[in-house]
Amino acid sequence: NTSQTITTQLTCPPTNTDVSIVKTGVASIVRGNNVQFDIVVTNNGPSVAQNVTVNDGVVNGLTFQSSTDSSCALQGNNIVCSLGTLAVGASRSFSLTFGTTATPTCTPTTITNFASVSTTTLDTNSNNNTSHATVQATCPPPQTGCIDILKEGFDPYGTQLPTVPAFTFRLDNGVQTGVNDTNGHLTFQNVSVGTHTVSEVMLNGWWQKLVTPTGGVVNVVAGSQCVGITFKNQQYAASSSSSSSVSSMPQW
Numbered sequence: 001n002t003s004q005t006i007t008t009q010l011t012c013p014p015t016n017t018d019v020s021i022v023k024t025g026v027a028s029i030v031r032g033n034n035v036q037f038d039i040v041v042t043n044n045g046p047s048v049a050q051n052v053t054v055n056d057g058v059v060n061g062l063t064f065q066s067s068t069d070s071s072c073a074l075q076g077n078n079i080v081c082s083l084g085t086l087a088v089g090a091s092r093s094f095s096l097t098f099g100t101t102a103t104p105t106c107t108p109t110t111i112t113n114f115a116s117v118s119t120t121t122l123d124t125n126s127n128n129n130t131s132h133a134t135v136q137a138t139c140p141p142p143q144t145g146c147i148d149i150l151k152e153g154f155d156p157y158g159t160q161l162p163t164v165p166a167f168t169f170r171l172d173n174g175v176q177t178g179v180n181d182t183n184g185h186l187t188f189q190n191v192s193v194g195t196h197t198v199s200e201v202m203l204n205g206w207w208q209k210l211v212t213p214t215g216g217v218v219n220v221v222a223g224s225q226c227v228g229i230t231f232k233n234q235q236y237a238a239s240s241s242s243s244s245s246v247s248s249m250p251q252w
Contacts, residue, residue: 017043017046017048017123018128019119020041021039021115022039025037027136028137028138030137030138030139031100036097037095037096037113037115039094039115040093042086042089046088049121049123050119051119052083052119053081054072054081054115055081056078056116057077058078081094108137109136111137142192143192143222145193145221145227146226147191147196147198148226149186151230151231152230166179166182167179167203169188170200172197193222200216202233203233207234209232211232
């Protein structure tokens with residue numbers, strides 16, 4: 001016997017694989033700040049995954065800012081990350097950063113952001129091809145400021161009084177009210193940002209000499225630096241005639 005036959009079974013390498021995606025993020029953010037989502041794509045095998053692509057939809061309330069992976073680009077309302085070839089057992093990790101919109105009338109909302117992964121290699125497990133992260137978008141503290149009121153009182157002859165009578169002041173027709181101290185000071189705290197009007201309740205025997213700014217209208221900005229407003233009032237002169245109930249107003 002001078003010959004021998006050896007049979008070898010040739011098998012084809014596997015042509016399928018299993019790619020998965022996991023997306024995570026912070027639990028909550030304050031509107032107006034950025035939020036970051038972390039994505040991990042893994043090829044669980046048994047084959048090399050070709051042309052791996054991640055799609056991440058930009059939902060309402062988010063604006064795409066940046067990615068730590070240079071393959072990611074915004075295309076319409078989707079972020080497309082072309083990751084290329086992924087070896088068996090290999091993972092690709094990257095982060096996506098979004099901005100959140102701060103609105104004047106803020107309402108707390110829940111934002112859910114989805115991401116999916118695909119490959120041109122046959123993927124036999126589609127159950128792990130999608131992942132999402134949910135973040136609670138809360139509202140920032142109300143932006144408030146303050147108004148410092150200075151009251152100055154003058155006698156009928158124009159001399160400033162060392163002790164200022166108590167006048168009542170109203171913010172926006174009674175949103176807040178207060179009375180100045182003997183030095184003429186009063187502060188309205190926790191006033192919303194924007195335009196407001198301060199008015200005073202006139203005491204009998206007095207007239208309003210000057211208000212600065214005009215009309216008692218001020219623009220409040222956020223912070224501890226109060227906007228100022230000055231009220232100057234003067235006493236009427238005593239009547240020289242018993243038949244006259246109100247004296248003439250001094251000329252200035």
